[in-house]
Amino acid sequence: MNLSIRDVSKSFGDKQILDSLSFDVADGEFVSLIGPSGSGKSTLFSLIGGLLAPDSGDIWMNEERITNKSGTISYMPQQPSLFPWRTIMQNVLLGQELNGQKETDRAMEMLEKAGLGDVTHAYPHELSGGMKQRVAFIRALLSPQAFMCLDEPFSALDDFTRMDMQKWLLTTWEENQQSVLFITHNIEEALFLSDKIIILSSNPAHIKKEISIPFSRPRDEAIMLTPEFLDWKRYVLDIALN
Incomplete structure (x- = not known):
C-alpha cells in the first residue's frame, strides 16, 4: 500500500499543529516519524485514520483520496x-x-x-x-487493512523487553512486508527498524529532513554497536535538536 500526504495542515483553535506536511510511504516500506513531544505525530495518525479532517491538504492511499475517510489503516497504539x-x-x-x-x-x-x-x-x-x-x-x-500505523508501541517497556520486541517486530515485518508508519522518540529504534526516517519540528510541525537509512536487511542488533550506526545516530540527533 502506498501512502501520500500532500500539503496537510491542521490547527486546533488558534494553535497550528501541522504545517503543510508532504511525504510518501512506498509499498512495503518501513518509515519512522521522530520529533519532540507535542509535534503533532499522533494528530497526523488521526488524520490518516480519518478520525480528524485536515484544514487543508489531502491524504491518498494507492491513488485513492482517503481524506477524512475511516477504515483504511490498521492501528497499534502506545498501550496494547x-x-x-x-x-x-x-x-x-x-x-x-x-x-x-x-x-x-x-x-x-x-x-x-x-x-x-x-x-x-x-x-x-x-x-x-x-x-x-x-x-x-x-x-x-x-x-x-494492509497499511499499519504504530504509535510508540514499545515506549512503556523496559530496555530488555523493548530490544526483544524490536527484533521480533523486524522479523515479523520482513515476513509480511506491509507498509508501516511508525512513531518513536527513540533514535536508535528508528535507525534499527526503518527504511526511512522523517524528522519533524514542532510549533507547528513541518518536515526538517527525510533520511534514507543505508543499512541492508535483514538486520541484526549487533549493528547498533558499529561506528557507522553511531555516526548515523549523531547525524539524526543533530538535525532533530537544531
Whole structure:
C-alpha cells in the first residue's frame, strides 16, 4: 500500500499543529516519524485514520483520496488496548470480526511464531507487557487493512523487553512486508527498524529532513554497536535538536 500526504495542515483553535506536511510511504516500506513531544505525530495518525479532517491538504492511499475517510489503516497504539473479557485468540481476531472475517488458522500460526501458542485461551491480565504488545501487533497484522500505523508501541517497556520486541517486530515485518508508519522518540529504534526516517519540528510541525537509512536487511542488533550506526545516530540527533 502506498501512502501520500500532500500539503496537510491542521490547527486546533488558534494553535497550528501541522504545517503543510508532504511525504510518501512506498509499498512495503518501513518509515519512522521522530520529533519532540507535542509535534503533532499522533494528530497526523488521526488524520490518516480519518478520525480528524485536515484544514487543508489531502491524504491518498494507492491513488485513492482517503481524506477524512475511516477504515483504511490498521492501528497499534502506545498501550496494547486489549479487551480484558476476550481471550488472546478473540483479541487478535477482533479486526477481522469487525469486517465479517475470521482466519483462525492464520491467527494460530502467527501466535505460535510469536511464542504465544500456549496462551491463546488466556486473558490479557495473565500476560506480561511484552506478550500483550505481541498480541496487539498480531491483531494489527491480521486486520484487513494492509497499511499499519504504530504509535510508540514499545515506549512503556523496559530496555530488555523493548530490544526483544524490536527484533521480533523486524522479523515479523520482513515476513509480511506491509507498509508501516511508525512513531518513536527513540533514535536508535528508528535507525534499527526503518527504511526511512522523517524528522519533524514542532510549533507547528513541518518536515526538517527525510533520511534514507543505508543499512541492508535483514538486520541484526549487533549493528547498533558499529561506528557507522553511531555516526548515523549523531547525524539524526543533530538535525532533530537544531
